[in-house]
Amino acid sequence: MMTPEDIHELAEAVRSSPRVLAIGAGTKPRLSQIEATKICMQRLQGIIEYDPGEFTFTALAGTPLAEIAAALAAKQQYLPFDPPLIGAGATLGGTVAAGLSGPGRFRFGGVRDFILGVRYIDGAGRVLRMGGKVVKNAAGFDLPKFFVGSLGRFGVLAELTFKVFPRPASSMTLRLSSADIHSSLNMLRSISRGRWEVEALDILPRSFDIALRIAGPEAALPLLATDLLAHFDGAKLSNEEAATLWEDLREFRWVPPDAALLKIPVALDQLLALYSSHLGDSIHVSAGGNVAWLATPRTTQWPAMTLRGNSPLWTAPTQRPAIWQSIKTAMDPEQRFPTLDP
Amino acid sequence: MPAALQRLAQILPADRLLTSAAELAAYESDGLTAFRTRPLAIAVPETQEEVIALVRLCHELQLHFVARGSGTSLSGGSLPVVGGIVITLNRLNRILKLDPDQRLAIVEPGVINSQVTTAATPHDLHYAPDPSSQSICTIGGNVAFNSGGAHCLKYGMTSNHVLGIKAVLATGEVVQFGGESRESIGPDACGLFTGNEGLFGIALEITLQLLPRAESFHTVLAGYQTLEQAGDAVSAVIAAGLLPGAMEIMDALALNAAKAAVHAEYPPGCEAVLIVELEGPRESVAIEKQSLEAILTASRPVEMRPARDAKERLAIWKGRKSAFSAVGRLSPDFIVQDGVVPRRRLGEALRRIDSMSKEAGIRVANVFHAGDGNLHPLILFNGREEGALERAEDLAGRILKMCVEMGGSITGEHGIGVEKREFLADMFNQYEIDAMLRLRAAFDPHGIANPGKMFPGKEAPSLSHHGLHPLEKAGIISRE
């Protein structure tokens, strides 16, 4: 294990070994369970630039999300996509490389929608910058987005620039009751098309109930909540209950210790089939039905990525198009980073 | 008949393979009218299979091709390549699926941007990216350029609304990146493909996310004595924690032009006008509009005019949306730039543009997306005057360099195309440009897809003049 202290040392570390993989805080262990010299990113931490008036910050990849969230909160701003595992110590770089977003991604988009720029080390050990530092930029190819979900297989992220938003003055969580998956899905459909502009819309694990969050000026929320509760059966949660509910989801506290945790991107229309094929397992459906987090002692037939536990990194692997290999060779000619499919 | 044409004729019937001088003339240029080139032929496919066959043939013959939507690119992105073919996608214009429950649409690349919203409107949904050319530009062109519009601060660019892309790459390989889910696993290739400026291949089918239409709007027009005051008001709105759907500024020259063109009415004695629009559920807007009023009052405008109804709101936007072409009418020719500066430096940037303009003796009008620092200076000149174009281009170049110096970008939404390729090196060093070239070669080893664009060097197309897009002259479209 190498532990570089700055970007220069990071580039050295990449060059020093024929096969390397960067790791952050190790909160998604399955993603780095592979033969390679590990580069520990935890010393490369700190916010380099934060200008609230620009809605942007730049931080080293090893910076814990918790530190970033605290700095943003002090200026009434936030990353709207609720990055997961923030309490467990997840880093900014690890979140980008894993491509993970939490319930809040429903309203304004996920980690891919807020990343603006990267500084990274390519397979030849060069330090390169792609994207930009302003909220709007269309110059050059959008490599920052490609790094989202790239699992360190195409380059080591050193520094990231993100867009942030003003934090809504207030938020409120409702729990809507549902007896079965059919009615949960119907609620997802009508609420996501509705006028309320909800921030988060999830089906809770081990239940069919819906958790939804609205946000905005404080005085507007009771009115919106009353209207929602006139359409759907449910209740308001207290602030403490709401905080615990979202935190438990974000930290995957509902996942049994012996189960594997998998991310399955889905479309709303597939959810019924997903539930039927995993009757004994716990599922948390998030982002209005666009992603399912599955906890299972086995594995799955659905295309998924395993974050932890005993399941293949990619389940249901399909033939990847030839372009993947060409991109990999372009970015990492010496194959210094592991391939996507080990 | 050249061998390439014979092979093309095996894919397309004669009436969809245009080769006569008169037919080619219509495709010689795009929205950057200064550049003109004549291609070998125009291919007019009607099906995805025909597009795939054309690209595979180009790959086999190493024949250059340029994909083309409506040809409204302002940076020469769809300018033909001499000796190559243009593949126009306007006939692939079907909306293949519109699913209101999943809030998505699957469209072919030739579908016009505003048609997506038109199709979604009965379901109270809309497609958010709204370039001012939306009534004419295609989704394929929007994807290639990652186009923006007036609502980017809150809703992002095209890329933030593309969930999936089926494409034929320049190697002939057909791929599907992303799909119907808003989430994905593995590297985000869909994000990488968006904004490739036609250098990777041709998008055949695009899955777009739709958003619920905002229930209510509150639009305010505020007039200021100086541009800087208007810029400060923008900062104050941001500092207060509001997230308006749009914040736009017009300067005096633009105001006068809009007055003359569409009889827009502005408070007298103003050097600048700011438009701010809030949107959302009625309960939230009702409260936020009070905060906005307090902030704007404190910014000491000459006058503040909140829209009292939908008609007044439309009138405010009409003035704004017509400003571009209105300014264009003040002058025989103009260049529009698209640089971005950090928002806090807007005032400084505008001051510097003003002094550069005075120094060069060239008029510059500013109409821009203030919320995200995306400037759109319009540089006015008369192409018939000896050296005028060169002086205007020189000024445009200095403005771009200033944007980079300030920590911004050479393009917020119009792309690099042919026009700004010499400035790519101001933003990226040689290693970074090489990395992009390697990536480009991965998608297109023979360099046949839209060569001569984005990257510095290469053959320079011939210049003629800058001015209104032919469709603008005909009054069909207008721009911001």
Ligand SMILES: Cc1cc2nc3c(=O)[nH]c(=O)nc-3n(C[C@H](O)[C@H](O)[C@H](O)COP(=O)(O)OP(=O)(O)OC[C@H]3O[C@@H](n4cnc5c(N)ncnc54)[C@H](O)[C@@H]3O)c2cc1C
């Ligand atoms: C009056 C006016 C106002 C404008 N306002 C705005 C604005 O507010 N915001 C903004 O961002 N832009 C604006 N533009 C610029 C322009 O409209 C956009 O860049 C638009 O996306 C181009 O679409 P198009 O269909 O005309 O594409 P074209 O100009 O035909 O092509 C643009 C690029 O896309 C490539 N391309 C086209 N189709 C495909 C495909 N299917 N697959 C791969 N590549 C393809 C072409 O090769 C070319 O490089 C404006 C232009 C005008 C003339």
